[in-house]
Amino acid sequence: MNYLRRRFSSSDIQKDLEDEDSKQQNFGNAASNFFGFGAGKKVVEEMSSMRTKFKGPSPSAPNSPSRGNLANITGNISGGVTNMTKGLFSKPGYNKDKCKCLLIVDDQHTDWSKYFRGKKVLGDYDVRLEQAEFREISLSSYSEGGCVVDIHSHRSGSKVAKSFKPDFVLIRQHPVDVNENWKSVILGLYYAGVPSVNSLEAVYSMLDKPWVFAHLAQIQKNLGKEQFPLIEQTFFPNHREMTAPAKFPVIVKIGNASNGAGKVKIDNSYDFQDVTSVIAVTNCYSTTEPYYDSKYDIHIQKIGNNYKAYMRKSISGNWKANIGSAMLEQISVNEIWKLWVDEVSQLFGGLDICAVQGIQAKDGRQYIIEAKGSSMTLLGESQEDDRRLIADLVLQKMQLSCKQSSTSKSLSSGGMQPAATSRNTPQAGNSARQVPNGQAMGGTAKIDGGPPNMVGGPGGPVPAPRPQPQVSPRATSSMPIPQPQQSNRPQPQQVNNINANMSLADKTEAVIRDLQEEDTMSNLKKTFAGIFGDM
Ligand SMILES: Nc1ncnc2c1ncn2[C@@H]1O[C@H](COP(=O)(O)OP(=O)(O)OP(=O)(O)O)[C@@H](O)[C@H]1O
Ligand SMILES: [Mg+2]
Structure with a gap:
């Protein structure tokens, strides 16, 4: 199971960890008292996405209709x-x-x-x-x-x-x-x-993360850095172009992988050289971006006209908050986040389902790191609702x-x-x-x-x-x-009997009705012709 640990808490994380055992015994009660996943509720969950990715299926809510x-x-x-x-x-x-x-x-x-x-x-x-x-x-x-x-x-x-x-x-x-x-x-x-x-145009357009990122950069150009604070990123088609950045630490993201796979934090130019030598044998493109010491991840999602936002805070110490244990809390969607996800939802002809991922850095700033489409990960207890x-x-x-x-x-x-x-x-x-x-x-x-x-x-x-x-x-x-x-299709004039003032939906139904009547009549004729000869 991906949800090895799942607990509910309203106080600080340290206390949660100490109380873990006793709370696990009370899990049943806590869960039954938990009606929905409103803003302010916190969930600690095992974000074992890497293990999940390579060994088994991806996370699902505990109350999801999993195939057990x-x-x-x-x-x-x-x-x-x-x-x-x-x-x-x-x-x-x-x-x-x-x-x-x-x-x-x-x-x-x-x-x-x-x-x-x-x-x-x-x-x-x-x-x-x-x-x-x-x-x-x-x-x-x-x-x-x-x-x-x-x-x-x-x-x-x-x-x-x-x-x-x-x-x-x-x-x-x-x-x-x-x-x-x-x-x-x-x-x-x-x-x-x-x-x-x-x-499918949108799904196709989102196959490669750098392609999506390029579109995010376009949004930033239109809205400005303040309104749309996209992280600075550099793209390398292959290892040959990779030159060490002026400042460390950086995050190197190799190829197109999700759930934290292919992401490495690099602290100095020697390690950077090492990682480029690894990229050399992968045949992958890569990107580099500054590493920001982050307080928590921000996840804003939009399904149709429904907006939700979460903060995800690593409690296992991994710089990737989607790996190991993390505390998840649904929070209310503020205007700026709504703007971000609304802008993203207009990409590629429109995205009915999408999410924006960002980080809240300890320097007080927020940075958008990527956008996802209909295959976005659903988080927390509200997966059922999602x-x-x-x-x-x-x-x-x-x-x-x-x-x-x-x-x-x-x-x-x-x-x-x-x-x-x-x-x-x-x-x-x-x-x-x-x-x-x-x-x-x-x-x-x-x-x-x-x-x-x-x-x-x-x-x-x-x-x-x-x-x-x-x-x-x-x-x-x-x-x-x-x-x-x-x-036995009706002739155009038969179809054209439809009232010109009818809506398209009404016309459709009328056409279908006409066709049904037509077919029924012709079938009857055929049947009678079979019994009594041609009529
Ligand atoms: N530039 C960065 N600075 C600090 N932390 C980062 C940075 N980029 C990513 N992270 C952390 O690493 C995690 C994984 O990064 P990212 O979302 O790029 O990977 P992913 O493979 O797309 O994962 P997922 O499929 O869950 O979105 C993020 O959730 C965030 O916690
Ligand atoms: Mg991501």
Whole structure:
């Protein structure tokens, strides 16, 4: 468990440490008395992010719906049988003929299903939730729109393979981290025009920290150093350019890693030479910045229109407050912090989910050190609340993009001018490029590594279902691009019966209604024609 120690305190940290044992015994009481994580409440937690990063999943709130150890243990014993029967006989928790598929890229430690259970989009479409880590995902994308995602994972001791077409994506994992680079998955999703929170343009733009930092520097240019006190930083594309700074100590940040990895504090020019020699064998870019003796970290986050701020104070003595034990306290968001996070939320076409990280130095000044997007770490007890906020945001954007997608389909299939297709920008409501056949494929779980059983599942708001690309995920290179099919579409004049004064949403519904009636009529005609001859 990442949360080896978690205690509640309102007094000073030293006292907390002395009282640790007795407080741990009272943990149950303290936790049950703890209703939310309001400003002023303090939590001491083990920020074992490095260990976490390399050995296991990332931190999750104690009350988060984690996939627990117990499940693993019992899963190992009975997993094979249970999962086989589950996979073969159990009903999915969604109507596979009427659902929209949401892919959440996150580690296994957080179970997102709780937040989407029973949720609907487009009125009565179930949300089919698929959760996977980057390393479990492979996909094939089609320029005509849509992509088929394959997930190969190990759950409770069994291999599970699934194939589906995502209608929407939430990226909660860093696509680029220590020895990991999943940029190709982001490219694939974007290639297929899959809408996402944050937008895939934004996720792509935030793959490299120096790229983000350059944008922060631009904000500073506009607002001034007082309003936006970004730390001074120097970028080196490789070790050859690295010259020792005039002043020490400095922090050298190597490559693109999170959770404190690749960050070294250097006190003199000899150590600096040493570190450059290490960078020489890494093939990484690096940055240097002054080290500020800090009182605590500042973390300001924005999810939709919800703002939160935390201070994180190291109590284990590590200069990185995200390593070892730290005390976490939610504090109120002041105007300047709101400005910082608001400015950042406007980067890259808009960030629905973002955070600004800074340090409160002992010299009394604050320095912004970086910004994060939808994969930002959630902190403290309010993670539960944060996940709900993220889930609500996702549903809201998903609803919007599914609506736009169905409107585009209806209008274009009706011979009308297709709706403007655009990549999603959060301000514009994440309007997504139209994804033909964007319905979720009814992929079924296949046990123990057998080939996934692909079932082309109908679904989606267009009443006359289009055929799904019939493919095996293994034969990705030879996958035929889905061809538009002739169907009983209404003629333009039929669609144009829509009242010109109606809103876009009303028009969409009217179009769908028209199409439904049209299809029902034509089906009836066909049936009667079959019985009585042509009518
Ligand atoms: N210039 C600095 N001066 C003093 N402390 C710093 C400086 N830069 C970073 N730190 C400390 O080191 C910690 C980790 O730094 P940083 O946030 O850059 O790493 P990271 O890998 O991005 O971690 P995370 O993924 O948690 O954001 C910070 O939380 C802060 O406590
Ligand atoms: Mg950071």
